[in-house]
Amino acid sequence: MSNYKSKELVSKLGPLFGLILLIIIVSILNPSFLSIANIFNVLRQVSISAIIAFGMTFVILTGGIDLSVGSTLALTGAIAASLLSSGMDPFLTMGIALIIGLILGTINGVIITKGKVAPFIATLATMTIYRGLTLVYTDGRPISDLGDHYSFQLFGKGYFLGFPVPVVTMVIAFIVLYFILQKTTFGRRVYAVGGNEEAAKLSGINADRVKIAVYAITGLLASLAALILTSRLNSAQPTAGESYELDAIAAVVLGGTSLNGGKGWIFGTLIGALIIGVLNNGMNLIGVSSFWQQVVKGIVILIAVLMDRKKTA
Amino acid sequence: MIQMSGITKAFSGNVVLDNVQFELANGEIHALMGENGAGKSTMMKILSGIYSKDAGEIKVDGQAVQFKTPKDAEKLGIIVIHQELNMLPDLTVAQNLFLGKELTYGKTGILKNRQMEKEASELLSKLGLDINPRTRTGDLSVGKQQIIEIAKAIASDAKYIVMDEPTAALTDREIETLFKTIHELKAKGISFVYISHRMEEIFAICDRITILRDGQYVGVRNIPETNFDEIVAMMVGRELGERFPERNCAIGDTKLEVRNLAVNGLFQDISFKVRKGEVLGVAGLMGAGRTEVAQTIFGYRKANKGEIFIDGQKVSVKSPIDAMKHGIGFVTEDRKTEGLVLDFSIKDNIALANLEKCSSSGIVKPEKENVMVAKYIEDLKIRTSGPNQSAKSLSGGNQQKVVIAKWLGTEPEILILDEPTRGVDIGAKKEIYQIINQLAQAGVAILMISSELPEVIGMADRVIVMQEGNLTGEVNKDNMTQEVIMQYATGGEKVVQL
Known part of the structure; x- marks a missing residue:
């Protein structure tokens, strides 16, 4: 029994060992990786993709997928930017952007559950719709005149107790979401719906409501990421967040969560996002061409998944 | 004629078969019985080449044989029909019957569809089944699909057919047809190993019965010379009352x-x-x-x-x-698809219908879960290494008890x-x-x-x-x-x- 448990723990922590190994290799090849400035830089970049990937973890745990996160990010970012440039209070703006993200996610969930559309198809459609709406809304042009809102700029560029605010936001989001998944009845229902929807329903769980909630959470988190990105860049791009859904899915899978649903944890996703972040940054530092970077990233994802296969086989 | 003797098999140190013997004569229907975990399936997996044996000997028609893969066993005419049917529901009956051994024009890969359909309908009518070979297999009843599985085995010259719980999903009328088919094939010299928990069936159809218990060979009986009580006593090793x-x-x-x-x-x-x-x-x-x-x-x-x-x-x-x-509580029919989240632990499964009771303000209280789960593991005598054991790894009977425990928890x-x-x-x-x-x-x-x-x-x-x-x-x-x-x-x- 204890043997079984420790084995399970080792397999769960596999991605962490991978990350440590990666950090060691990168540091040897270029010691400047370990400078505080660079580490903060990596973490700042990771914070955006990790926050999106946290939401994706919920969705994938229920056996679904959300391709619309990048478009949700672009649309809510554009709306926030235009509200700010029209002089709206930054806190009110952020609140509105988050609510819109929540609504966009809820729409996904409703289409999937009430319309009985496969998550892949439903979110493929809304990915296009939300992106299109962003282009319509921005007329295809970036919104960059955001005005001088100190509190909003703090959100993407500031420091809290010496740590970059986006990193602090990511850590808080992680702790809250970890708690929800592992310690609440809602979290248990998420796993149950992904593990066996039929059994969950017959045990008195409202599976539709659980699913709508996970897409809503994902939309909310995508809009949170949008606020960080908009603040960091001090502008909103209509093409922002393109292919972010793929990075998010990659982070979730790297973290050991099963695409079939029901199995996985959000700590793995954090590690997965860090692996991708360190890999990107490391390859830049070492001077790998950006063309080769994509090849390497793909290979790393493949290796990770193949190793996972081996373990479970 | 198949003779297995001294068969021993261990999985990571766990002996699941210990010096077990089994004999299957030509044209015999031989039941293999034992409680869940007695080693029936492992024995048959060794016979069909899915598992290798650690020790012992398999003889087919007096010749010692070594099976490295299921193909080796198939070549000697040993075919297993599993409890879960291996039919592709969207293919036609003929396509299923010839799956993996399609008739083609030479090596071109171009299919001789008409000939396969003709052969399929000949085979089916031989088994007394009036089915159009172009029927979509999934549209047929489970009973008919079962007989098509047998037809498939016969098409590949099976001499020994192992059937694992073949009647679990059949209606009585379908069972009758199945038994008729089995009897006809038996008359032609084909032998069957029949695994079932249904005692009535075994006494109705089988010639002999071999009983295993905890991976050990207990004995073999001729059906006419034994009775329910003796078999049950042999299976459980005690008087059940x-x-x-x-x-x-x-x-x-x-x-x-x-x-x-x-x-x-x-x-x-x-x-x-x-x-x-x-x-x-x-x-x-x-x-x-x-x-x-x-x-x-x-x-x-x-x-x-x-x-x-x-x-x-x-x-x-x-x-x-x-x-x-x-x-109202509902212990559902199929524990694997409706009753359990197989990847969940026993504890999480029992708690699933009782999340309100095991939590306060939406936060799960592990103490409450543990108390409830410990009570039911004891009350229902669920045999487990602990509440965190995964439901997947339990035997059928214990899985069923977990589903019942889940509902007892709701009082x-x-x-x-x-x-x-x-x-x-x-x-x-x-x-x-x-x-x-x-x-x-x-x-x-x-x-x-x-x-x-x-x-x-x-x-x-x-x-x-x-x-x-x-x-x-x-x-x-x-x-x-x-x-x-x-x-x-x-x-x-x-x-x-x-």
Whole structure:
């Protein structure tokens, strides 16, 4: 029994060992990786993709997928930017952007559950719709005149107790979401719906409501990421967040969560996002061409998944 | 003729077969029996080349053989038909029959469809099956698919066919056809290994019976020279006593009443009452609509018509959540697809229907879970290394107990049990019967759907019978016989006894 448990723990922590190994290799090849400035830089970049990937973890745990996160990010970012440039209070703006993200996610969930559309198809459609709406809304042009809102700029560029605010936001989001998944009845229902929807329903769980909630959470988190990105860049791009859904899915899978649903944890996703972040940054530092970077990233994802296969086989 | 002797097999140090022997003569139907975990499946997997043996010898027609892969066994005509059928539902019958060995024009890969269809229909009519080979396989009943599996085995020159619980999902009429087919093939010299928990069937069809217990060979008997009691005693290694334990309980007022319940296309005009402390059996053939009635009472299906009364009050049950609020529990038919989250631990599975009870303000309280789970593991004698063991790794009987525990946790006043002992070994069966008795004694109204007539007769106070969506009869304890129930279940026609 204890043997079984420790084995399970080792397999769960596999991605962490991978990350440590990666950090060691990168540091040897270029010691400047370990400078505080660079580490903060990596973490700042990771914070955006990790926050999106946290939401994706919920969705994938229920056996679904959300391709619309990048478009949700672009649309809510554009709306926030235009509200700010029209002089709206930054806190009110952020609140509105988050609510819109929540609504966009809820729409996904409703289409999937009430319309009985496969998550892949439903979110493929809304990915296009939300992106299109962003282009319509921005007329295809970036919104960059955001005005001088100190509190909003703090959100993407500031420091809290010496740590970059986006990193602090990511850590808080992680702790809250970890708690929800592992310690609440809602979290248990998420796993149950992904593990066996039929059994969950017959045990008195409202599976539709659980699913709508996970897409809503994902939309909310995508809009949170949008606020960080908009603040960091001090502008909103209509093409922002393109292919972010793929990075998010990659982070979730790297973290050991099963695409079939029901199995996985959000700590793995954090590690997965860090692996991708360190890999990107490391390859830049070492001077790998950006063309080769994509090849390497793909290979790393493949290796990770193949190793996972081996373990479970 | 196959002779297996001294077969030994261990998985990571765990001996699952210890010096086991088995013999299969030509043209023999040989039952392999034992409780879950006795080693039947492992034995057959070694015979069919899926597992390699650690020690021992397999002889086919007196020649010692070594199987490295299932292909090796197949070449000697040993074919296994698994419990889960290996049919691709979207292919036609002919396509399934020739799957992997399609007839082609030379090596071009171009299919000789007409010839395959012709051969398929010849083969099927030889087995007494009137099926168009172009039928989509998934449109056929499970029973017919089972016979197509046999046809597939025959098409590849099978001499020895291993069948694992072939009748678990068949109606009685389909079982008859299956047995007829088996008998005809037997006359042609084909041998069968027949794995089943259904004692009646084994005595009806088999010539010999080999019994395993805990990975050990217990003995072999000729069917005419043995009886139920001896076989059961050999299987469990102890006297089990009465198959159906006595129940002594006072039956109270009507707890659940269903009036004119109907779901379009599935069943109509179903009315019955269950009283406190009563076990109401629901008999009928597979597909008679019994499970659908249960699902509708539980709010998992929408009723088009009808009313449900609990304690004389009309209630509206629109979802399982409503049903649970009214004190209804539902031990579903198929524990793997409907009852359990297989990747969850025993604890998480039991807690699943009891999350409100095990939490406060939405936060799960592990102490509460642990207390509840420990109680049921003990009360129901669930054999496990601990509450964190995954449900997947439990035997069928223990999985079923976990599903029951999940519902006992909700403290139901009405409990629906759908095939509560299917695929469960005899020892665990009796324990489940005892649990049902305890619940009835505590005043729970119990609705027990079962396709095993001895079980219905042994356990129920009263039986209602369904046939093709209709309620065709009600039988009281006094005149409860298999014949009476089967007449109602089949619509009054004479039933051929097995």
